[in-house]
Every structure is written in structure tokens, then in C-alpha cells.
Amino acid sequence: MTVKHLSVDYNKVNERGTFSPGDILSGKVTVVTSKEIKVQCFLVKAKGKVKVTWSERVGQEIVVHCNKKKYFYFEHIILQDKNKGDGSEIIGPGRNVYPFTFVIPNTDMPSTYEGKWGKVTYSLRTRLTQSIWLVHKTKIEFPFLTKAEFPFASKSDMIIIELKEQQYATRISFYGSQKVTMNVTSEKVGVKQGEAIGVSVEVLNESTRTVTPKFYLCEKQTFAAQSKRIVHTNDTLFATGDAVPAEISRTMTKVLSIPPQLAPTFFNCGMMKLEYRIRVTLDGVPLARDPEIKLPLVILLGSPKPHEQKPKRSIWFRKLPG
Structure with a gap:
């Protein structure tokens, strides 16, 4: 394979390594290739979401209950061909580093949490598409803390x-x-x-x-x-x-x-x-x-x-x- 390494990393903004509403989320995407490659699309995404799911038996059937919500979703296009699908963008051989920056919305969102049947996650994902049959992906989660001093009731x-x-x-x-x-x-x-x-x-x-x-x-x-x-x-x-x-x-x-x-x-x-x-x-x-x-x-x-x-x-x- 020509793509030897693909990773996404973020820069810490405090000693805890956590992020909160309004923080700047910056970092870099690194890709290492053995030779020059053509790219259809190369992007990095930031996402915050909550998802719950569980199943229960009702009579003879298994019923699945599921719900999810996005708190934010951003995309940063690193490379994208001018004509869809022609692979006109080029990544040179060796190590290539691409910086990115997102601003986390300054709204009330729950902290990172994983429970029995649901979880709140905040993540960075990158996808490098060479063709419809050749797609490289990677993902990393970052810890998020709410700014609300009392995230269970109105402050009074x-x-x-x-x-x-x-x-x-x-x-x-x-x-x-x-x-x-x-x-x-x-x-x-x-x-x-x-x-x-x-x-x-x-x-x-x-x-x-x-x-x-x-x-x-x-x-x-x-x-x-x-x-x-x-x-x-x-x-x-x-x-x-x-x-x-x-x-x-x-x-x-x-x-x-x-x-x-x-x-x-x-x-x-x-x-x-x-x-x-x-x-x-x-x-x-x-x-x-x-x-x-x-x-x-x-x-x-x-x-x-x-x-x-x-x-x-x-x-x-x-x-x-x-």
C-alpha cells in the first residue's frame, strides 16, 4: 500500500488536556506515503454527539430503542479535486503534515461520558479518498468538560x-x-x-x-x-x-x-x-x-x-x- 501512515492529533489547551465550549481545537493531520498519490478528497472533521441504544423483548420480537443527537459538526477540506472523481490533487512521497483549526461552539453541552446504554463523545476524524474502492480513515476522541458549574439545574x-x-x-x-x-x-x-x-x-x-x-x-x-x-x-x-x-x-x-x-x-x-x-x-x-x-x-x-x-x-x- 502506498499510504503507510495516517493520523490526526490535537494540541492541548490546559494541563488536564480537556476542552470546553468556546475553546480553540487545533492540531495536525499526518500522512506518510511511499510514493506520489492522487487524491479525490482529503478532509478532517470535528464532531460532538450523544447516542443511546438498548433492546428489549416484546412478545416474540426484539425491539431496539435508539436515539442520537449532534451537538456540533465541522469539516475542514485539506485537498479536494476540482472535478469530482478525477483525482487531480497530489500528495507527494514521504511525510506530509496539514494543520487545522476549529472553534468549539460556546453552548451548553454535556461532558464526555459513557454509560450502560449510551455515551457522549467528542472526536476528530480524517478521511483520505483515493478512489471509490480505496479510502483511508482514522479517528481520535478528545475529552470534553461542560462549563456549567451545576449541570443539573439552573444556577441560583x-x-x-x-x-x-x-x-x-x-x-x-x-x-x-x-x-x-x-x-x-x-x-x-x-x-x-x-x-x-x-x-x-x-x-x-x-x-x-x-x-x-x-x-x-x-x-x-x-x-x-x-x-x-x-x-x-x-x-x-x-x-x-x-x-x-x-x-x-x-x-x-x-x-x-x-x-x-x-x-x-x-x-x-x-x-x-x-x-x-x-x-x-x-x-x-x-x-x-x-x-x-x-x-x-x-x-x-x-x-x-x-x-x-x-x-x-x-x-x-x-x-x-x-
Whole structure:
């Protein structure tokens, strides 16, 4: 083959190597040939898009649900023959480098993300057409970050305040005449990637059984296509609390560290959204379904920072009356 190498590369605009709305996306296309070749068309494209697809069985048939949307699409013609198909443009032998520049639209677009049944991608593609039977292609994806500080709701002072507030929930479960009460408190609603958040649980065990709290980080992905929706959830156990014996009350705090690579919460995509929850369950309660409490958690884009509050030790030994 005369075309020995074809590649497309971009220039980084920051230390992270990410791009955002309004940034200049520049780079180069490199082609190496063993001899002079004729070209019908040689171009580079920049594209941002979202696509979701999944299938389900309806009776005896498999129904595929699919939807996609382009956020932007640009083409830069490097070489193109004057008369369509005559191959009048020439690329000389050896290494040939062609620069390009695009401006990413300054509009609200979701960050790069890949979920169970859909993904948001931003890419550069190049295509070198020598003839209808001889086409060379290559592609590279570049990471994209939204500029929206809160890509899940309109920015307002009330939202900012709510993200910093403590949240609290209570669940009481009965087994016959026996009762187990669980109170769960988290330090705040919003936390940045790489940060940590303290989650406290108080268990008042008035039953005759030993119960054990477990702490989970829950991820919820929602996809939409053709008026249909599908949800994928994933629970990650991040801590197991101390066992609470019968007729004992105990309070404990666990620290949940948010992985810096975990994707932030987002709602600024019509076909998919990403949410998180803190879920606390009680193992050992003799019910068909273990009692649980879910508290919303908003993960924000940010650099890793050490958690300032030190984890508390478990507190117990309070005998319940009766």
C-alpha cells in the first residue's frame, strides 16, 4: 500500500488536556506515503454527539430503542479535486503534515461520558479518498468538560445553599411488637470529586436481634429514546458499620471518599442523566426486605482535596428503657 501512515492529533489547551465550549481545537493531520498519490478528497472533521441504544423483548420480537443527537459538526477540506472523481490533487512521497483549526461552539453541552446504554463523545476524524474502492480513515476522541458549574439545574443562590446543607432522614421498622429505628445524617448534599463526606447513622434497636448498618454509594443512569426510558443502577458498598446488639442504641460515622475519576452528576443532556444516592441499610432485621434510607448526593466537578473533618468513633452502651 502506498499510504503507510495516517493520523490526526490535537494540541492541548490546559494541563488536564480537556476542552470546553468556546475553546480553540487545533492540531495536525499526518500522512506518510511511499510514493506520489492522487487524491479525490482529503478532509478532517470535528464532531460532538450523544447516542443511546438498548433492546428489549416484546412478545416474540426484539425491539431496539435508539436515539442520537449532534451537538456540533465541522469539516475542514485539506485537498479536494476540482472535478469530482478525477483525482487531480497530489500528495507527494514521504511525510506530509496539514494543520487545522476549529472553534468549539460556546453552548451548553454535556461532558464526555459513557454509560450502560449510551455515551457522549467528542472526536476528530480524517478521511483520505483515493478512489471509490480505496479510502483511508482514522479517528481520535478528545475529552470534553461542560462549563456549567451545576449541570443539573439552573444556577441560583438557593441551589448553592442547598448543596451545602446537612440532610437527615428517619426509618422505623416493626417486627411484631418490636421496633428498630434508624436515623441517618450526611454532612451536606453536594461534594466534589476527590473529596470526602461524613455519613452518620444512629440505630435504636428495641428488637431481640442484632442488626448491622451498611453504607452504599448508589449510581443511577437514566436513558431516553422514542418516548421510552430505561434505568441502570449500580451500588457500591463503601463501609460496614458496627453490629448493634438487641436492646442497644449505637451511633457511628463513616467517611465516604469520592473517587476523583467518578463522573459528576449531570442533567444537561436530553437523552441521559446521571444521579447518585447514599443508601444505608440494616442487615439482620427479620423482614422480607431490609429497611433502608436513601439520601441524595450531588457530585460536582473539582480537584481532589483532603477531607477536613476527622471520622468519629462509634458511640454506644446506652441501654434502652424497658
